[in-house]
Amino acid sequence: MNKICIIGGCGHVGIPLGLAFAGKGFEVVLLDISQKSVDLINSKKLPFLEEGAEELLEKHSGKNLFATTDCNVVKDAEIVVFVTGTPVDEHHNPKIKEVLNVVKQYLPYMNENQLVILRSTIYPNCTEIVDNLLKEKFGKSKLAFCPERILQGRGIEEIYNLPQIVSATSEGALLEAKKLFSKIAPKVICLDVKEAELAKLMTNAWRYLEFAIANQFYMMTEKEGLDFYKIYNAMRDDYPRAQHFARAGLAAGPCLFKDTMQLSAFSKNQFFLGQSAMLVNEGLPNFLVSCLEQKMKTLKNKKIALLGLSFKPDNDDTRESLSFKIIKELEFKLAHVIVSDVYDKNTIDYKTALKEADGVILGVPHKEYLSIKPEIPFVDCYNVWR
Ligand SMILES: NC(=O)c1ccc[n+]([C@@H]2O[C@H](COP(=O)([O-])OP(=O)(O)OC[C@H]3O[C@@H](n4cnc5c(N)ncnc54)[C@H](O)[C@@H]3O)[C@@H](O)[C@H]2O)c1
Structure with missing residues (x-):
């Protein structure tokens, strides 16, 4: 053995x-x-x-x-x-x-x-x-x-x-x-060794880009007051080539970002698509906060619930999660942030968070959050609350 x-x-x-x-x-x-x-x-x-x-x-x-x-x-x-x-x-x-x-x-x-x-x-x-x-x-x-x-x-x-x-x-x-x-x-x-090293980095960069295009389209359409998912669903409906089109969402975690950046360094900073994907994906938290701000007129002194701290649904891993960027952005707007994650016992229960909050942002669509029907202004880029 x-x-x-x-x-x-x-x-x-x-x-x-x-x-x-x-x-x-x-x-x-x-x-x-x-x-x-x-x-x-x-x-x-x-x-x-x-x-x-x-x-x-x-x-x-x-x-x-x-x-x-x-x-x-x-x-x-x-x-x-x-x-x-x-x-x-x-x-x-x-x-x-x-x-x-x-x-x-x-x-x-x-x-x-x-x-x-x-x-x-x-x-x-x-x-x-x-x-x-x-x-x-x-x-x-x-x-x-x-x-x-x-x-x-x-x-x-x-x-x-x-x-x-x-x-x-x-x-x-x-x-x-x-x-x-x-x-x-x-x-x-x-x-060969170098091919294998690149195959791994390129697999992750490719996935990071897939999320970026969805996020870019989401921000582009929502900014125009359009419903991204209405367009997204129409594009995918019985159209085989669009079945793998990712939904919008916080693209983070310990691998995709850093591997795209490694590939960028490897290409002597000529990996323009990777760099652009980073700008798009890292910009989504700010966009989500500004969407909520628009709905609520101001976030100053408002209680804002953030549901989901981990970097992916139904998981407890918070490494490099963009939810932390949302919290920071909300704090810059002088909001009081109420953080809740079903996988983090140190955070408040989500039902209490929703009761206390004036507005809510969905950070990660854990299965426990899917059936929520918020009665307060909300932002949900995953389209589970619409
Ligand atoms: N997490 C994933 O799903 C995933 C998938 C594919 C590839 N990877 C890659 O795998 C690698 C590891 O990722 P991870 O997510 O498992 O990281 P991790 O942080 O979960 O695990 C690393 C482990 O190494 C230990 N460690 C650190 N320094 C050590 C040392 N000197 N001696 C012994 N142990 C030490 C840490 O305590 C930790 O338990 C990274 O290169 C990552 O990009 C991760």
């Missing part, structure tokens, strides 16, 4: 991946710096919502899966997978050093026989840089880049059902990575 150590293993990518491998009989160690997440996993609890993960955790935790903060576990692994975060800096440039520093941190515990897999979304050429690090240390390297493409919250189902892109810096590493992923994925697609 192959021993797999996942570094950054208690995060949103690490847990579904670890469980997916454990479910197929691998021995899995989730190595993480977060003692809190490690303790939760070892007591069979998840640090965040993940469909289908609870059953697998119950079944495998303490048997062929455990979590730890002890770096020594790297020594025993046959396969080492890196899934730590890959942020951009305040200038929207990739923080490559953060990726390399994590690899450097674990190099003393690694050995030349291990298959090393980079699974985080990385800036093009990072794999080659890591390859050089390994060669400097061991004289050789067995390195693969196999990007994660799951939809957050539905990771387990997607790992088992989506094709896996696999690339490597040597034939040997490619063969081993292909063999490994064919145990959990229905199909393995091989690319």
Whole structure:
């Protein structure tokens, strides 16, 4: 049985991946710096919502899966997978050093026989840089880049059902990575390393652009006093080519924005569509606030409820959510903001929020909010309250 150590293993990518491998009989160690997440996993609890993960955790935790903060576990692994975060800096440039520093941190515990897999979304050429690090240390390297493409919250189902892109810096590493992923994925697609790095970034940038065009059309039409969704529905009605046309909505989260910015940096800031998408998507919160202001004449001293803090519906993840930008914008307008999210116990219950508020903005359409019929002025760019 192959021993797999996942570094950054208690995060949103690490847990579904670890469980997916454990479910197929691998021995899995989730190595993480977060003692809190490690303790939760070892007591069979998840640090965040993940469909289908609870059953697998119950079944495998303490048997062929455990979590730890002890770096020594790297020594025993046959396969080492890196899934730590890959942020951009305040200038929207990739923080490559953060990726390399994590690899450097674990190099003393690694050995030349291990298959090393980079699974985080990385800036093009990072794999080659890591390859050089390994060669400097061991004289050789067995390195693969196999990007994660799951939809957050539905990771387990997607790992088992989506094709896996696999690339490597040597034939040997490619063969081993292909063999490994064919145990959990229905199909393995091989690319050269740089192609794979770009395939991941381009997948996310493309989705970010899809949301941007919907948001641009939404703002364009609503500004004219038109009903965007009347036009949207007509465009899609029995028209096959428009079926995938996204709805308007806050396009945020830990991946789409930063990956579009990484691609922009890679193209030497010539990725004009990506930059424009950023302006459109990041401008939607301001637009929503100004729509409410128009309806209410002024927001000054008004109580405004914001429903939904997470970056996507029916999920508890608030990382990089644009709801926070709405709150800031409302505060600039001197409104009193009442924040409610069904997944955040520290916020007020939404029914109370609606009772107290003079106006409301729908930040995220969690299923609990779909049947609300607001009796106060509201803004809902998802069209669930109309
Ligand atoms: N979240 C997604 O759905 C998703 C999907 C595809 C790709 N990705 C990519 O995967 C990568 C990870 O994203 P994520 O959402 O899992 O992030 P995350 O923040 O949820 O998880 C990262 C984990 O790494 C741990 N960590 C940080 N530094 C560490 C270190 N030095 N040693 C050990 N552990 C460390 C953190 O404690 C955390 O548990 C990013 O590159 C992201 O772009 C994410």
